[in-house]
């Protein structure tokens with residue numbers, strides 16, 4: 001099993017994985033990592049359901065913090 005079938009965030013390969021390309025999860029991931037999501041670098045385009053939930057929570061936190069300003 002190569003990197004293409006592991007979670008991009010936690011590198012786990014045993015959980016249910018979701019393709020995040022062109023989704024809100026891609027945008028959140030890019031904000032968190034300050035890295036552009038490159039689909040041609042051979043790295044995984046998948047994120048496990050647990051990290052997806054954490055990305056969603058991070059998004060909510062970022063939104064709440066911005067709104068409070």
Ligand SMILES: [Zn+2]
Pocket residue numbers: 007008009010011012047048049050051052
């Ligand atoms: Zn994960």
